[in-house]
Amino acid sequence: MYNAIKILVVDDEERIRRLLKMYLEREEYMIDEAENGDVALTKALENDYDLILLDIMMPGKDGIEVCRELREKKTTPIIMLTAKGEEVNRVQGFEVGTDDYIVKPFSPREVVLRVKALLRRSSSTSYMQTETTAKDVIVFPHLTIDNDAHRVLADNKEVSLTPKEYELLYFLAKSPDKVFDREQLLKEVWHYEFFGDLRTVDTHVKRLREKLNRISENAAKMIVTVWGVGYKFEVVND
Amino acid sequence: MYNAIKILVVDDEERIRRLLKMYLEREEYMIDEAENGDVALTKALENDYDLILLDIMMPGKDGIEVCRELREKKTTPIIMLTAKGEEVNRVQGFEVGTDDYIVKPFSPREVVLRVKALLRRSSSTSYMQTETTAKDVIVFPHLTIDNDAHRVLADNKEVSLTPKEYELLYFLAKSPDKVFDREQLLKEVWHYEFFGDLRTVDTHVKRLREKLNRISENAAKMIVTVWGVGYKFEVVND
DNA sequence: TTTTTTTGTGACAAAATGGTGAAAGGTTCA
C-alpha cells in the first residue's frame, strides 16, 4: 500500500493495542505499535507518523512525558488516551501540546471518528501551510523558487543567494524560454533609469551559475547564454 | 452594576490582594477577597464567581488543596499565583485542575491579560470544552506560542517577553516561511500609519533572539534574517 | 587559419546592510 496513512499506537496493555489496531486497520490505516514510552519516542522520531494514539498511564515514561519530549522535535498530531476523568485536566490544562484526548473506556467507533477528525484538521492546519493565501512558488525539475520565503532549492537543497542574484534568477525563471538582453535585465532587475555597465549582468550570471552549480549541475544549466543577445531561463532535458 | 464580572482574589498577604484588586477594578471587574483557604472555599462555594485568583502558598489550607476541594463541586476558572520556580511544576504538572498560572512577582499588565484571556476562553467554551474551542496555540518543534495565555515556551520553558517582542514573534510565527520587510512589520506589528525608523525592527529582533537563545538555541534560530529583504520565521532542521 | 566579436572570470574597492550597545524618550507602577 502506497501513501498509506501511518498511525502509531502506544499503550502498555497488549489487549488495547490489538483492539485499536483492528479498528483502525479496517479504515485502511497502517498501524505501528509501541508498548512503552521509550519505544514510542524512538519510533515517533524515526518515522513520520501522521498521528499518534498515546496512553497516559504507562509504567516508566508516561504519555505526558513522551508528548513533551516529542514536541521538542516534531509536531505530529497526538491523541491522548486517558483512564479517568481527572486525568483530563492534566492533558487539557496546559501546554502539553496534545491535539485531542479520549477517555477510556472508549468506544471503537468514537476513536475512529476522532482520528479521522484530527487527520482532517491537521492536514489542512499544520503549520506548514496555515495561510490560505495562494503561494508564490515556481517549480521546475531540479529547481524550486519560493518567492514567499525567498528561498531557492536546487535538487531540494537550499541555495543561499544574495538579493541581486535572487532577483535575477526569479526574473528569468518567471518567463522561461524568453531571452532578455542586458539592457532589459538592467532595467527590470536593477531598476536603473540610466544604465550602468552592461557587463555587470554577466558577473551576476556568473555568480549565480557558480552557486547553483555547487549544488546541482542541472539547475545551473537552466541559465542559458544566447550568444549575441543575452540570457534566458530554460528547462533542459538531461 | 448589573451583570458585572465577579472575581475572587485569594492571598494571605493584604498587600497583594489590594494590588490585584486595584488592577482588576480598573477593568471594571467586581472584586471579592479571601485571606485564607477556608474562607476562600466557603465564598467560592456560596457565590458564582466568574474567575478565581488563587495563591498557592498560604498558611493552613493552601491553594492546591482549595483547588482540589473546589473542583469536586464547581468548575469555576482558576488562575494560580505561584512564587518562583519549583511551584510552577506542581501547578503546571497537571496534578490539579487549574486553568492558568501566574508567577510572582507578576506585572499588572500580565495579570489583566491572563484574566481577560481566561474569561474569554471560558465564557465561549462553556461545558463543551476541547471539542469546539478553537484554541489559538501555535506549536513548533522547540517553540510553542499560546496566544490565549500570551505565553511563549521554548523547549517547554517559559520565555518572558515584552509586549512588542511577543507581538513580533507571534506575527512572524503566524506565517512561517514568509518574508516580511521592515516596512511591513512596522505596519502590521506596530500599526504605524507613517513610519518610524525601520531599524527599530532590528533592535526588537535582536532582543527577541537574545531572550529565546538564553533558553533554547533552536528556538532562536527560527527567526531568520533574509539579507536585503527582511525577516522570516522558519522551522530549521537541526 | 586568423581576426574580430562576445562572453566568462578573478580581483578589488566602494557601497549597502545588519548586528549591536548605548543613550534618549515614554510608559507603567509602587
Place this chain on the structure above:
DNA sequence: TGAACCTTTCACCATTTTGTCACAAAAAAA
C-alpha cells in the same frame, strides 16, 4: 512623585554585496 521598565533612535563596526575593470576564453566571421 521617582524607579523600573519598555521602546525608539542613532552611530559605530563587521560583514556582505555589488559594480567595474582587465584579461582569458570561447564563438563567430573573414
